[in-house]
Amino acid sequence: MNTFGRNIRLTTFGESHGKAMGGILDGVPGGVRLDMDAILLAVARRRPGQSSIVSARNEQDIPEILSGVTDDMTTLGTPIGFIVRNTDTRSGDYSGFANMYRPNHADYTYDMRYGLHEPRGGGRASARETVNWVIAGAIASQLPCMEGIDIQARLIAVGGVKGSPEELEEEVRKARDAGDSVGGIVECTISGMPAGIGNPVFGKLHARLAEAMMTINAAKGFEYGDGFAAAASRGSEQADIFTCIEGSVSTLTNHSGGIQGGISNGMPIKFRVAFKPTPTLLRDVPTIDSEGRPCILKGKGRHDPCVAVRAVPVVEAMAALVVCDELIIR
Amino acid sequence: MNTFGRNIRLTTFGESHGKAMGGILDGVPGGVRLDMDAILLAVARRRPGQSSIVSARNEQDIPEILSGVTDDMTTLGTPIGFIVRNTDTRSGDYSGFANMYRPNHADYTYDMRYGLHEPRGGGRASARETVNWVIAGAIASQLPCMEGIDIQARLIAVGGVKGSPEELEEEVRKARDAGDSVGGIVECTISGMPAGIGNPVFGKLHARLAEAMMTINAAKGFEYGDGFAAAASRGSEQADIFTCIEGSVSTLTNHSGGIQGGISNGMPIKFRVAFKPTPTLLRDVPTIDSEGRPCILKGKGRHDPCVAVRAVPVVEAMAALVVCDELIIR
Amino acid sequence: MNTFGRNIRLTTFGESHGKAMGGILDGVPGGVRLDMDAILLAVARRRPGQSSIVSARNEQDIPEILSGVTDDMTTLGTPIGFIVRNTDTRSGDYSGFANMYRPNHADYTYDMRYGLHEPRGGGRASARETVNWVIAGAIASQLPCMEGIDIQARLIAVGGVKGSPEELEEEVRKARDAGDSVGGIVECTISGMPAGIGNPVFGKLHARLAEAMMTINAAKGFEYGDGFAAAASRGSEQADIFTCIEGSVSTLTNHSGGIQGGISNGMPIKFRVAFKPTPTLLRDVPTIDSEGRPCILKGKGRHDPCVAVRAVPVVEAMAALVVCDELIIR
Amino acid sequence: MNTFGRNIRLTTFGESHGKAMGGILDGVPGGVRLDMDAILLAVARRRPGQSSIVSARNEQDIPEILSGVTDDMTTLGTPIGFIVRNTDTRSGDYSGFANMYRPNHADYTYDMRYGLHEPRGGGRASARETVNWVIAGAIASQLPCMEGIDIQARLIAVGGVKGSPEELEEEVRKARDAGDSVGGIVECTISGMPAGIGNPVFGKLHARLAEAMMTINAAKGFEYGDGFAAAASRGSEQADIFTCIEGSVSTLTNHSGGIQGGISNGMPIKFRVAFKPTPTLLRDVPTIDSEGRPCILKGKGRHDPCVAVRAVPVVEAMAALVVCDELIIR
Numbered sequence A, B, C, D: 001m002n003t004f005g006r007n008i009r010l011t012t013f014g015e016s017h018g019k020a021m022g023g024i025l026d027g028v029p030g031g032v033r034l035d036m037d038a039i040l041l042a043v044a045r046r047r048p049g050q051s052s053i054v055s056a057r058n059e060q061d062i063p064e065i066l067s068g069v070t071d072d073m074t075t076l077g078t079p080i081g082f083i084v085r086n087t088d089t090r091s092g093d094y095s096g097f098a099n100m101y102r103p104n105h106a107d108y109t110y111d112m113r114y115g116l117h118e119p120r121g122g123g124r125a126s127a128r129e130t131v132n133w134v135i136a137g138a139i140a141s142q143l144p145c146m147e148g149i150d151i152q153a154r155l156i157a158v159g160g161v162k163g164s165p166e167e168l169e170e171e172v173r174k175a176r177d178a179g180d181s182v183g184g185i186v187e188c189t190i191s192g193m194p195a196g197i198g199n200p201v202f203g204k205l206h207a208r209l210a211e212a213m214m215t216i217n218a219a220k221g222f223e224y225g226d227g228f229a230a231a232a233s234r235g236s237e238q239a240d241i242f243t244c245i246e247g248s249v250s251t252l253t254n255h256s257g258g259i260q261g262g263i264s265n266g267m268p269i270k271f272r273v274a275f276k277p278t279p280t281l282l283r284d285v286p287t288i289d290s291e292g293r294p295c296i297l298k299g300k301g302r303h304d305p306c307v308a309v310r311a312v313p314v315v316e317a318m319a320a321l322v323v324c325d326e327l328i329i330r
Helices: A036-046 A107-114 A126-139 A165-177 A205-214 A307-327 B036-046 B107-114 B127-140 B165-177 B205-214 B226-231 B305-326 C036-046 C107-114 C125-140 C165-177 C205-214 C228-231 C307-327 D036-046 D109-114 D127-140 D166-179 D205-214 D227-232 D306-325
Strands: A008-015 A020-026 A030-033 A074-076 A079-085 A150-158 A184-191 A221-225 A242-244 A246-253 A270-274 A287-290 A294-297 B009-013 B019-028 B030-033 B074-075 B082-087 B152-158 B186-192 B219-224 B242-245 B247-251 B269-275 B285-288 B294-297 C010-015 C022-027 C030-033 C073-075 C078-083 C150-158 C185-193 C221-225 C243-245 C248-251 C269-275 C285-288 C294-297 D011-013 D019-025 D029-033 D072-074 D080-086 D151-160 D183-190 D220-224 D241-244 D246-250 D269-275 D283-287 D292-298
Touching: A008 A126, A008 C073, A008 D019, A020 A126, A020 D011, A020 D019, A020 D220, A030 D166, A036 A126, A036 A307, A036 C125, A074 D246, A079 D080, A107 C307, A126 A307, A126 C307, A150 A165, A150 A307, A184 A307, A184 D292, A205 A221, A205 A270, A205 A307, A205 B219, A205 D109, A205 D241, A221 B205, A221 B226, A242 B285, A270 A307, A270 B226, A287 B242, B009 C022, B009 C107, B019 B127, B019 C010, B019 C022, B036 B127, B036 B305, B082 B127, B082 D029, B152 B165, B152 B305, B165 C125, B165 D127, B186 B305, B205 B219, B205 B305, B205 D306, B219 B226, C010 C125, C022 C125, C036 C125, C036 C307, C036 D151, C125 C307, C150 C165, C150 C307, C185 C307, C205 C221, C205 C307, C205 D205, C205 D220, C221 C228, C221 D109, C221 D227, C228 D183, C228 D220, C228 D269, C243 D283, C269 C307, C269 D227, C285 D241, D011 D127, D019 D127, D036 D127, D127 D306, D151 D306, D205 D306, D220 D227, D269 D306
Parallel strands: none
Antiparallel strands: A008 A020, A020 A079, A030 A074, A150 A184, A184 A270, A221 A270, A221 B219, A242 A246, A287 A294, B009 B019, B019 B082, B030 B074, B152 B186, B186 B269, B219 B269, B242 B247, B285 B294, C010 C022, C022 C078, C030 C073, C150 C185, C185 C269, C221 C269, C221 D220, C243 C248, C285 C294, D011 D019, D019 D080, D029 D072, D151 D183, D183 D269, D220 D269, D241 D246, D283 D292
16 A cells, blocks of 8 residues: 555655656644745755766656645645656656566566556656655654754765765765666664654554665665664673763663664664665666566666665655654654 | 554553453454464463573463354454463562663653553563464464465574574573673575565565564564675675576575565565664663662563574564465455 | 554454453553443443343453553553453354344355354354443543543434333333334434544544444444434524634534534534344244255344343443544544 | 545545645556546536536536556556646635634634634535545446446435425425525445445444445435334334345345345445535525624525535445445455
């Protein structure tokens, strides 16, 4: 099903090479003046074609808000319907491999699931869908319950290299120049989160974040706090000792990543998401077609050498939707 | 909320030191003869007190099935209600730190969430809850839709050491002897999974597995296929080349971990879950109480030196619930 | 599925002649001292065998609360699990017509739905299930959000006769003495309801009440305010003129039944539920068995001559669950 | 929340005098060739301004399908997004009573619910929303699971008069000429329904239909089978005797209205919905404004003298959504 969230609920539609993407954001309270520029800015950040290291597909991506707000963008408490027309849908780009299963793409699994291979650029499996999430996340971020919450994601590693933005960009460029792609890790920090948010059994805060992050295209792993490193440590090394200074409780360290027992403890929430390299290469690769016949997939198309770069605002949007979903009912 | 799943839905109750644990498994089809021994065996596997390296708490854990089956354990298509009495609830063990916040435990966050600190051994936050999941998972595993599916989890690392069961057990023993605890990694393989199971946008198969695994107590990270290692690789190294032999499609490698675009591709599904060391130590640790006053938490209680050991059957149970939830509607 | 409600959610299990009925009430806030006597009283009101005009089945119906409360019945914020053992399950009473389809009963439809005819007294289709609802309703009624809300249902008609309780009782007695059964209408008034509760599109307050009431066994119709009579009237006769006295808005009449556009207007909510006569008669009736062969169903068993009588506390319980579900999130 | 259904799920948006109405229909299987003309026809049937007895508001109401289908209207298995622009939104018509609470309208309750009175023609409370339901219902009706199912609604009473269409039309005309409005009853018959559809406890088929019908604007009552008349009868009069002719089970009478114990029995499903007279009159009526001050509401605007007339296709659409939701998972 195409709905995400429980209290703030996003339902989306749209195939990457169809008429439009769009969604309905339900559960937004009335009387909130939305900043349309902030929405446009978020959409612009995820748009391809902005720098030398991302795909050259150039869409304007101007969302049209169809309901839920007055003319001056004050929310009505009713569902916010929005659409984004797909303007640059050169489906010819994909016609050459209409029946070929691209390795590591969703072509084959999609075919098995739906009994037909959507020829128009990946259908719902395309990262084009994330434009809906970014719009919804930008709206959610502006709701009163989110005041004081700051969500910042950034790329911290590319192809095994951790370093400055310039060093990471250099890694992306090297992969691109080799006709190849490269993976990366995005780290996200949620500051200003009050203690006591989340659930102790099902719906643990980190389980919801994990689900949200693994929903992003090309995500292969999620960890929070010390994550996998915690599995290699002793308990005595992990203890986040509590202190209470003038009535304010905090911990001396933050191995827990801001969440204990599925509920926030007031420390910054920290998690990381691993993204695989985009499976589309500018090289020829052997594969099979939908009849099972061997064939050669020619390397072409407009794709990112490192999808983790553009995933940064998507990570923030999905984090905003999860956090807002929890905070809005307090 | 205390419900997990959509088509096979488990709703649970019970505090670790209350009268009973229990649950309702809804969505089970009628006419299935259940093997009660298989349920008892699964419950026995997660029970503490079985070996030298797990906690000595000794519960019999005999589930009572109250509905949904005939006398000979044939399902009726109606919800299966079950309970497990808590027989060994020496709550005195915990009385000493009733008002202290144990580091890395859920005490403080639970207090912030519910406005009261459940004094009876962690309430819903306790791993005691997992007995409900194991019972439900053992039932789900026996349903017709699960025929041919094999779910096997095993401990693959303890405290950074990867090796044979004996080497891992040795690491646990060393931690225990030091009055400490240690983290570990559980790997799970789901074989026999047909291609085409999952969803392309929300509800991706790996996102649902991630959510399920991060629901398990002490889980800190999840990855599938090459996981975090994929983020350090090039696309050309990740390509799982398709082959078709006598009409049967497979891939030469399995970097994808059996899932592409959120949908199974027929290869074995492989994922790993990182567990932190249990935060309860047999040493004294400084902390604060619910009034914010510094205090010393005495090391005692009955706890596992390595919770990852007992997580193995819980990983299998949660994986079974997710997979069954997807397969039952086909 | 066996779950009712969104914010206060009741999930139930139990076949009428199985081991136990039971349920899990999720979403109850912590810190509420429950009155067990009020729960027992509500259960006693729906119990058969209390007066000359209801079925003679005699169950003690003592619910056991297994979780979610402390020893002194203070809620913990965790799900409340409860069971009621079935003590008086003389299934022999039903053995005579194990394979016959009783007219107007759920035997045939249940068989078509589940592929098997549950021989033990109607399985989930039995009104025995309502004991779970009454327990949950009695708990919901005690929550802080329900303060000031008064829900009162009463029988207003039997077999077409409207009159005093004595006159209605006389109608029931006449039907019973004739070996027959008779229908009735229950009216329910919810006083103290604040204005502004409900939803404008899906989830209209009266739509939720309609769904809840039609869930009760033998319900055939629902109307609120002027109901079907409104369909026979002119708009000029229906206008509920607003007045505002000392800042308090009310309407001079209440044709609307306290709900306008799916949302409460602060006037008493009034609705009526029509119940058919119980289909079990003390006479022989012709029917067919599960092989399609004609047969004669002997009149016997322990059943109410007028199910509407015992429906009164069930109507109140279901109304309480709906109203609480809406009020708890305000 | 603005979502209806479980397996076929409709999520909608749009205020009557905003930019557009629209929705997302999720759960539609792939490979179904949709008949766009059938959708347009259904939309045309509910459109005002078609005959002398309905409102003169004249919208073209051409839905635009934005996703989920190929160019030749074959479904993709992905969510179907659609919008209908609001072209005739003379909001000036309503400006005169922007702050007045119209009697029996949702103005006051909406204000209490959302803290603001949507000035644009009733916002989400307007019957304009039903265009979304009619589009979705027309799509649902074309799915393979609905083959053989025939859903027919018709007006059977106006203002207490039962008779031929001409007699009913005459009643509407008399009310309109008097500057008044009048209520009516719509009866719906679902033929071709297989036995065994529905649920025995929560989600009973008639409870779902009741909820769906009470969701329609101006609905005041719902009954199925003998409905309220059953409450005035004896059990011996209600018995639907089973027969089995050449392996085909049916009942000699249909007092049950095709549903027993919440599950269809294969007989035609019959239910009736009572609609109140539209509260907008062409007469002046006294009321109060949002400050509680008395004022006079001038009679004007474009409204139906009998909303039950236009409710007929809406009843069919909502019935189709409920029935499809149950049938699609078989």
